Amino acid sequence: MDERSPVPEPEQLHDDELASYRRAVAHAAARLARDDQEEALEPQDPDAT
Amino acid sequence: VIRDAGDVAARVAAARALLPAVGAFVEVTEGLALEAARDADARRAAGEPPRPLEGVAIAVKDLIDVAGVPTRLGTPRAGHRHPERDAAVVLAAAAAGAIVLGKTHTHELGLGMITPGTRNPFDLTRVVGGSSGGSAAAIASGLLDCAFGTDTAGSVRCPAALCGVVGFKPTTGTLSSEGVAALAPTQDTVGTLGATVADCAKLYRAAAAIPVGPDRRDVGRIGYDRAATEHGATAEVAQAVQRAAAELAAAAGSDLVEVQLPDPALTGSLSMIIVLAEAARVWSALLERDPTGFGPLVRAALRAGAEIPDELYLAALRGRERVRNETAELLAEHHLAVVVTPTVPVTAAPIAEVATDARARRRLEARHPRFTALASVIGRPAISVPCGLDRAGLPIGMQLMGDEHADLGLLAWAALAEHGEGARTVAVARASVVDRWRSPTR
Numbered sequence: 507m508d509e510r511s512p513v514p515e516p517e518q519l520h521d522d523e524l525a526s527y528r529r530a531v532a533h534a535a536a537r538l539a540r541d542d543q544e545e546a547l548e549p550q551d552p553d554a555t
Numbered sequence: 556v557i558r559d560a561g562d563v564a565a566r567v568a569a570a571r572a573l574l575p576a577v578g579a580f581v582e583v584t585e586g587l588a589l590e591a592a593r594d595a596d597a598r599r600a601a602g603e604p605p606r607p608l609e610g611v612a613i614a615v616k617d618l619i620d621v622a623g624v625p626t627r628l629g630t631p632r633a634g635h636r637h638p639e640r641d642a643a644v645v646l647a648a649a650a651a652g653a654i655v656l657g658k659t660h661t662h663e664l665g666l667g668m669i670t671p672g673t674r675n676p677f678d679l680t681r682v683v684g685g686s687s688g689g690s691a692a693a694i695a696s697g698l699l700d701c702a703f704g705t706d707t708a709g710s711v712r713c714p715a716a717l718c719g720v721v722g723f724k725p726t727t728g729t730l731s732s733e734g735v736a737a738l739a740p741t742q743d744t745v746g747t748l749g750a751t752v753a754d755c756a757k758l759y760r761a762a763a764a765i766p767v768g769p770d771r772r773d774v775g776r777i778g779y780d781r782a783a784t785e786h787g788a789t790a791e792v793a794q795a796v797q798r799a800a801a802e803l804a805a806a807a808g809s810d811l812v813e814v815q816l817p818d819p820a821l822t823g824s825l826s827m828i829i830v831l832a833e834a835a836r837v838w839s840a841l842l843e844r845d846p847t848g849f850g851p852l853v854r855a856a857l858r859a860g861a862e863i864p865d866e867l868y869l870a871a872l873r874g875r876e877r878v879r880n881e882t883a884e885l886l887a888e889h890h891l892a893v894v895v896t897p898t899v900p901v902t903a904a905p906i907a908e909v910a911t912d913a914r915a916r917r918r919l920e921a922r923h924p925r926f927t928a929l930a931s932v933i934g935r936p937a938i939s940v941p942c943g944l945d946r947a948g949l950p951i952g953m954q955l956m957g958d959e960h961a962d963l964g965l966l967a968w969a970a971l972a973e974h975g976e977g978a979r980t981v982a983v984a985r986a987s988v989v990d991r992w993r994s995p996t997r
Contacts, residue, residue: 516850517851519913520852522913523851523852523855523913527858528862530921531867534828535828535870537821538828538871541821541874541877542870542874
């Protein structure tokens, strides 16, 4: 392992990772919302019941 | 196969020899293996007919219970259990004559694509993939031919691809999850890894209590998402998969049809939300009681999962249904029996890179399941078959996804894919890897 890149303390690792997961979840939520909107804009089959 | 106590001793010695370098095993179960070998010997002496897995050594991922052996889940402490009963799949395999040689390393809780502590037998400086990394490494090093893993977003298929072995995720719910630690119950699937498709298939058949017999290929065409492959994978991976897909079509006398699968970015988003939210539900109570029983990265994942609002989780379940329907329509419209993609978009990354660079690790964790998440989200069977090597000699895997509950048919397609030129190249390379590990002077 490169001694110039010390591994962060566990709590720092946890905090950094939690922030990263929060960003990833927000990104995923936005992607889902876009999919939901696209679905709502799809023309509906007038014969569908 | 293992026939007697001498064979057990030789396998145990070989398994222990792998520990310092490859780190495939958490524990080598010598006592259990000896007991099973003695039992098999007594059956032979009594004139009983051989069973389908008679004397076949297997390994079991350490999320799956083996009676009398701690299940450690890859966590520092949290959730460790001391089962008195085998998981249903282990029980079924043992009843078919399999001999459990050991428990293999998993990425913590199955929530990760690296399996820290386990190294790739093709190149010890490279990751093995995850989360069933120990099982893949044990097979790649030639110690045994079959192992159990679990797959929630690609955890059987990804390490299989990076280690040049076969990894099969059956239709979700086909194999019992009794005695298997949960991560995301609506996506969790026990799977099998093997040196060959036949090895995967025989362990799967035993675990599912399906009698031995021929696996028949379903009639149909082969779908190939060229755009997603070329956009999402490295050029070397994309070329190897495209070549193998074309070869498979020629060998099957089938057409290769270009199709557009659901957007991998969407299926990845669905998978992440579903997995994190469900994992938090499974593990939150224990996380509250014993936070440091988990590693810091998994603790963060579980906390992030607990923050996911119910509305977002429910939106992901609705999105899953849309993707499931869209995929079913695509297969029906083009009369597809299987759909081919890369398994992992890249080959095995250097361990040093992901161990010291958090951004590189997160990129890897996000990128590995790009093509495997779809089958997990919608519950379809999928299998990774080796299909080539990159310039560094590292294995590339091709994924075949089949129709729901057409598991045996998919295995038959995979067996045909295994005869491709790229697959044979990997088999030759793997044989030399196995020789290296068997050599006393390595």
